[in-house]
Amino acid sequence: MSDLFKRIVDQSPYGVIVLKKDNGSILYINPALKEWGISEKELLKSLPKENSCEVEFKNRFFKIKRFEEDKNIIFLIEDITPLKTYQRAKKDFVANVSHELKTPISVIGSIAETLYLEEEDPFKKRFLERILKRTKEMEALVEDLLILASLESKEGKVIWEDLNLKKLAEEVVQNLKEFADEKNVTVEVEISDDFICRCDGHKISILLKNLVENAIKYNRKGGKVWIKAYRSGKYTVLEVSDTGIGIPKKHIPFIFERFYRVDKSRSREIRGTGLGLSIVKHIALIHGGKVEVESEEGKGSTFRVFIPQF
Template identity: 55%
Template sequence: MSLLKEFLSRVEEGYLLIDKEGKIVFGNDFLIKRGLVRGQFEGHPYYEGISNLTVISCLAEALSEKKDKICHIDHEDREYTVYIFVGTELTVARFSDITEFKRYERSKRNFVANVSHELKTPIAVLKSLLETLYEEEDREEKKVFLEKALKRVEEMRRLVEDLLIITKLESGEERIKREKLKLKYLIDEVFELLEPKAQERDISLHNLVDEEFEVKGDWDKLFLLFKNLVDNGINYNKRGGRVEVKAYRKNGYSVVEVMDTGIGIPKSHIPFVFERFYRVDSSRSREMGGTGLGLSIVKHIALSHGGRVEVESEEGKGSIFRVYLPLE
C-alpha cells in the first residue's frame, strides 16, 4: 500500500477516493498542490473537502444516479477533465490537466482560421476572373480548359468555407440560436436545393416529416447539417435509389433520420466517417467534388445544439444517419 501511495504522490494527475458514505478516504499530492482539495480533507464528506464547486455538483450527480461521469472545470487558471468512476464500495475521481492541450488546440484552430480567411479573397478574385474569361471565350477547346479551372476554384472556395465553419463551431464562438422550427419546411428547402442533382442521378427524395413536427435550433446551421446528409445520400446512392427523411420523438430528443438506399459504409470505416477529411473511397468522393469535411460539420452542428449524430449502415444496402436534438 505504501508503494502505491508513493506512486500516487508522484503522478501528474489527481486521484480522489471516496467511500460509499461519501467520505474522502484518499487524495494524492497533486490535488493538494493544485488547490483542488482543502485543509484536512481525508475523513470528511467530499463536499467539504473538495474546493471546486463544479466538481462537487458533478460528483453529487454521479453518486445519486450511480453513473460514471465526465466534467470539465477551470480552476486557478488551469483546465481539467474530471473522470468519475462510481463503484459500490469506492468511487474514484481522476483529474487530468488539459491546459496545454487546450492551448495547442486553440493555436491550431487560429492558424487554420487565419489561413482560410486569407485565402478567401484571392479565391473570389480568381473565380470572377475565370468567369469573365469563360464568358468572353468563343473557342470551344479553350472553354473546356476554363471550365475545368472554374470547377477546381469552386472546390477550393468550398473547402475554405467549410474549414471556416468548422473552426468557428469548434471554438464555440459561433452563436447557436434556439428557435422553434418546423422541420418539414427546412427539409423542403434542402430538397429544393438538391433536387436537380438528385434528378440527374435518377434518385427520388422523400420528405416524410409531419407538418406539425417542431425542433429547437438554428435554421441556418440545421439547414447546413441536413444539406450535407441529404447530399451524401444522393452522392453515395445507386441509380433509381431513394433518400428519405423522417422524424420522431424519443427520450427527450427529437430524432431525425436521413435514410438512403445507397452503397452503404463498410463496418471497419464507420468509426471514422465523422473525422475531418476522412473518406471511404477517395476516388469516388473526389469524383463527387467532395473534401471529406461534410460529416465533420454535421457532427459539430449536432454537438453545438447539445445533441449528437449516429450512423447505421449495411454495405450494398444503404445507410441511416440519426440526428438527436434535445427537446429542452
C-alpha cells in the same frame, strides 16, 4: 497507505485526493495539487459525482477521474492545460487560414467564371472550366472549415426556436435541385405540413443540406432520396434515406471523423473533402442529440438525427 505507496504518490505529477466515503473528509492530498495553488475548498466543490469531468481553475484546465474503493473515494487529477492550449492553437490556426483563403479563392473563382463565359477557343475553355471546378471545390472546403470553426467557437451555441421542418426541408431540397437533376435523383419530402421541431434552424439546415447532398451524391442514376421527420420518445427524428451505393460495414465507425472518405477508388470519382458528416455529428451533439446510420452495400443508406425536445 503504506510508506512505499505514499512516497510514490507524493512524487506523482498527477494530483491525488482521497476522501473518506462515509463523511467526505479528506484523507490524503498529494503535493502536486498544492503546487498548482488550487484551494482545497474550490477543488472539493468541483469533484465529479460520476466517472470523470473537466474543470477550469484560474485559466488552467484539469481532468478529474473518480474511482471508488471499499471505504474511500479516490480522485486522480491531470493538468491538461498544455493539451487544451495546443487544441485551441490548432483550431485558431485552421479558422484564421480558412478566413484568409476565403476572399482570394472567391476572387479567382469570379475571374475564372468571367473568362470562361467569354472564351471561344474550346481548348482554352476546357482549361478554364477545370480552374472553375477546382476553385468551387476549394470554396466548398473553406466554407466547411469555417462552419466547423464557428461550431466550435462561441457562435456554436444552439439558438432554440420552434421550426416548421417541412419548410426547412423544402428549402434545402430547392437549393440542391440543380445537383439532384444533374445526378438524375429524385428527392421527396415526407413531413406533415405542421410538424414543429424545437432546434436551431440555421444549424439544422446546414446538417440537412450535408445529409441530402450525400444521399444524392452517393446515389445511382434514377435513384431516390426521402426526407422524413417523426417523434420518438423525447426526440424528434430527422431521417434521410437513399437508394445509393451504401457504406461497407467496416467503414461505418469512421465516417463521422474529419476528412474520412470511404475507399480511395470511389472517392476519386465522387469528389468531396470528408468534412460533411463531421459537421452533421457536431450539430447533432451541440443540440444534445445523436446521429445513427443504417446501410447496406448496393441498396442504400439511412441517416437518423435525434434532436431532444424539451
